[in-house]
Amino acid sequence: MSLCSFNILIVAQAGRLQYEALLFAASLRQYSPKFQGRLIVAVPQIGPLWTEDPSLKDDEVIQALSRLGAEIVPFENKVFGERYKHGNKIEALKVLPPEAPFIFFDSDTLITNEICDVPFDFTRPSASLRREGTWPKPTLYGPGHTKIWQSLYTRFGLDFESSLDPKQPEGYWKRYLYFNAGFFYGSCPRTFGTRFLQYAETLKRDLPRELIGQSLNPWLDQVALPLVIHSLGGGRDTLPAGYLDGHTSCHYRLFPLLYARESDRTVKALEHITAPNWLKRILKRHDPIKRMVYQGKGAKVRALFDQNNLPKRENAIRKRIKAEGYWIR
Structure with missing residues (x-):
């Protein structure tokens, strides 16, 4: 399998995201001519979890995406939907072909250089490190960063200590595995997506005691994501710096x-x-x-x-x- 046979997934729906999807597709075609994989635009469909139809209905937008080589693939929300739109990136992974390397990008991303030159190791998944310490926000009398994150790893039977960055001090947010979900990648979208959905749905339904008082909206995807990546053998340093969120892409x-x-x-x-x-x-x-x-x-x-x-x-x-x-x- 050649390096550039991986698939790229973005999510689009009526409104702002359809225009962002057009820009993403146009930038990919302009600046990554060697890319030979599939660009899949996943579109949520009307259902019980939506009060308004989120699907693409603008024929000109649909035709433009097609002209840019994008494949529009519908999917059904079974867990999230309108109340937590960030969940689209989790549920949309099921539209990708199994056992084929993939990269998910938020639609508000531009490709600015040849993506085929990025040295991905899809067997060691990772995600965007362009983030701030947005979660958790420990309270004065509540558990700190260590106990909050440790409770999550314990909940899913994961080794907590090996996820830490020992160069960072105790209690500092960068010591703990934390990503922006603007992009993430792996070797199999079904394995990744199933686990991502399992972890996110579990936290949505039943918080560990240490997380009581912590907001998961809009942070749920970014709380579950490091757990998924760590469980699949990935981490913070599996992709050399300077490519994504740098010379090759911009979120x-x-x-x-x-x-x-x-x-x-x-x-x-x-x-x-x-x-x-x-x-x-x-x-x-x-x-x-x-x-x-x-x-x-x-x-x-x-x-x-x-x-x-x-x-x-x-x-x-x-x-x-x-x-x-x-x-x-």
Whole structure:
């Protein structure tokens, strides 16, 4: 099996994600010409867990995705759905072919270089390390980071000590295995997805006592993900730094944040892939793309910041953009 025969999965649905999916597909085709795998766009379908139909209904969007070589595959939510949309990335894994290496990306991601040059070891899964210490938030009198994380490993019969980073001090969030779920990968989506769903559903239904008072919305996927990766022999250091969330991909999340803090290369990539008229006709319907890219507001956001000396916390970046009147979701 050649390196580039792996599959890529993203999730799309009506609204914002359909436009992000178009950008992802366009960036993949533009900047990774050697990629020969399947790009699968998983789409949740209307059912008991949705009050409104989340499926793709815009024919122009569907045709554009097809033109970019994406395969649209529907799936049914049986556990999560509208109340926890992050669960889509867990349940969507079942649409991938079993025993075939895969990478999941959040739809608000751009590919900016040849993904086939990334030295993946799919037998040792991993995920994004571009994160902050968002979870847990120990209370003054409650258990600390160690007891909270240890209770999770104990719940699922996993070895806790081998998951720790001994270079980090006790109680510091980076000592514990914690990822952003913006991308993750493995050797078999069925094995990975089954375990991911089992762990997440178990925590949703029955919290360990040490987690009482900790919020799992929206953090449930990021709480379960390190447990899945550790159980499958992966970890934090299985992929060399500088590729994903770096030279090869960018999880921008929101367009004002992209212009504020991402590299010149990423900004140029975004503006290059949005330039063709056949895509522009569709993308300009999405107000954030219209304002940031086509009306030039993004350049004004970028001018507010020194990209080599950004505020340490994302919240400070958001506040500055909002104060200048350029914030849009």
